[in-house]
Amino acid sequence: MIRVDERLLESLAKDKDFNAQACFNCGTCSALCPMGLGLLPRELFRYVLLGARDRLRELSDVIFSCLLCRLCEANCPRGVRITHNIRTLRSYLVKDEYRIL
Ligand code: SF4
Numbered sequence: 001m002i003r004v005d006e007r008l009l010e011s012l013a014k015d016k017d018f019n020a021q022a023c024f025n026c027g028t029c030s031a032l033c034p035m036g037l038g039l040l041p042r043e044l045f046r047y048v049l050l051g052a053r054d055r056l057r058e059l060s061d062v063i064f065s066c067l068l069c070r071l072c073e074a075n076c077p078r079g080v081r082i083t084h085n086i087r088t089l090r091s092y093l094v095k096d097e098y099r100i101l
């Protein structure tokens, strides 16, 4: 069962630079990512839009594996601030999911 948090996007978008909503799932980022993770970043952003908190938690190792190299971001046709979004997801996991800080 997937826990759906209908306020997940609202919570993340308090950061005005967070713009995962702009992603239209073209796949360019995943094709270019040197980590070959496949999931990053478009699937992460889909899970945000769906409010799938559990999926984000399950993918925390992937989220923290991103090199923040911006190769994806430089080629995104929608101007998605991918690395900033990923940083925001990291903060969310640390503070709201794992409650470390
Ligand atoms: S390249 Fe940009 S628009 Fe395309 S899937 Fe990735 S984040 Fe979304």
Ligand code: SF4
Pocket: 029, 032, 033, 034, 035, 040, 041, 065, 066, 067, 068, 069, 070, 071, 072, 073, 082, 083
């Ligand atoms: S910033 Fe992260 S997701 Fe984007 S290409 Fe680099 S390693 Fe992959």
